[in-house]
Amino acid sequence: MIKSFSISSRLLISSLLILKSFSAHSYQGAVSGATAQSGRAALETTDTPFMNPAGVAHLRGYYFASTFSTGALLPEIKQKEYSLTLIDNMDDTLVPTSLGFNEVVRTQNDRTDVRKDFILSLAYPFSPKFSLGLGLKYQDDFFIDRYRQSNTSLGALWMPAQKLALAVVFENLIGQNPNLPEPLRQRPGAGMGIAYLQSRVVKMKADINTSSQNSLNKPTVSVGVESFLTQWVLTRVGFQRNQEAEANLYTAGFGFLGPKFSANYAFLRESINNEARHAVDLTIPLW
Numbered sequence: 001m002i003k004s005f006s007i008s009s010r011l012l013i014s015s016l017l018i019l020k021s022f023s024a025h026s027y028q029g030a031v032s033g034a035t036a037q038s039g040r041a042a043l044e045t046t047d048t049p050f051m052n053p054a055g056v057a058h059l060r061g062y063y064f065a066s067t068f069s070t071g072a073l074l075p076e077i078k079q080k081e082y083s084l085t086l087i088d089n090m091d092d093t094l095v096p097t098s099l100g101f102n103e104v105v106r107t108q109n110d111r112t113d114v115r116k117d118f119i120l121s122l123a124y125p126f127s128p129k130f131s132l133g134l135g136l137k138y139q140d141d142f143f144i145d146r147y148r149q150s151n152t153s154l155g156a157l158w159m160p161a162q163k164l165a166l167a168v169v170f171e172n173l174i175g176q177n178p179n180l181p182e183p184l185r186q187r188p189g190a191g192m193g194i195a196y197l198q199s200r201v202v203k204m205k206a207d208i209n210t211s212s213q214n215s216l217n218k219p220t221v222s223v224g225v226e227s228f229l230t231q232w233v234l235t236r237v238g239f240q241r242n243q244e245a246e247a248n249l250y251t252a253g254f255g256f257l258g259p260k261f262s263a264n265y266a267f268l269r270e271s272i273n274n275e276a277r278h279a280v281d282l283t284i285p286l287w
Contacts (some may be wrong), residue, residue: 020269034253040193071277
C-alpha cells in the first residue's frame with residue numbers, strides 16, 4: 001500500500017513538473033544553450049527571432065535555420081524539441097521579418113504532451129545602432145486536452161559602441177488567459193541582456209530575466225563566454241542561476257562558422273535532477 005502511494009505521488013509530482021515547465025520559455029537553441037540560455041543582446045540566426053525580435057533588423061541576409069534538442073526533465077520524463085526559422089532581411093526588404101516554428105514533445109510512460117509555437121517577428125532599424133521589434137506568437141498546447149492562446153512581445157536593441165550591445169524584451173504583453181489552466185497561461189515577463197566583444201576572439205554575454213511573478217525579486221541570471229579557437233571554430237561555456245527554483249545550470253558547447261553554413265552543439269546539465277540535455281543546430285544562408 002505504501003509503495004503504491006509512493007508511485008502515485010511521484011507520477012503526480014512529475015505531471016506538475018511538466019505543466020510548470022511548459023509555462024516557461026521553451027525554446028532551446030544550441031548557441032544560447034551552450035551559453036546558459038543567454039543571448040537577448042546577441043545576434044544569432046537560430047536564437048534571435050525567439051529571444052529578441054528587435055535583433056532581426058541586424059541579421060543581414062536571407063537565412064534558413066533549424067534546431068534539434070533532446071534530454072530529460074526527470075528519469076521518466078523525456079523531451080525532444082524541434083525548430084525551423086526563416087529570416088528575410090535583404091537590401092530591398094522594407095521590414096526585416098522572421099517566421100519561426102518551435103515544437104516541444106514530452107513523453108512520460110504512455111502519455112505524450114506537445115507544445116507548438118508559431119512566432120512572427122517584425123523589426124525596424126531606426127538607426128544603425130538602434131532597433132525595435134514586435135513578436136506575434138500563437139501557441140498550441142496538448143496536455144490531456146487542447147489549449148490555444150496568442151500573445152505579443154516587444155524588444156529593443158541598442159548598440160552604443162561597435163563592441164557593445166544592450167537589449168530589453170517585454171514578453172506576453174496581452175497578459176494571461178483566465179480560461180486556461182494556470183500552469184499553461186502565458187505570464188507577462190521581461191528580460192535584459194548585454195553582449196560585449198572583448199577582443200576579436202572572445203565574446204561575453206549576460207541576461208537577467210524576471211521570475212514567474214514578473215518580478216526581479218528572484219530573477220534568473222545567465223552568463224556565457226564564447227572563444228574562437230580558429231577563424232571558423234569556437235567554444236562556449238555558461239552558467240545560470242535560477243533563484244526562484246534555487247537551481248543551477250551548467251553548459252558547454254562548440255560551433256563551426258563556415259562560409260556556406262554554420263553548425264553548433266550544446267550540452268546542458270541542471271543541478272536539481274542532474275539530467276543532461278543536448279542541442280544541435282544548422283544555419284544556411286539562402287541568398
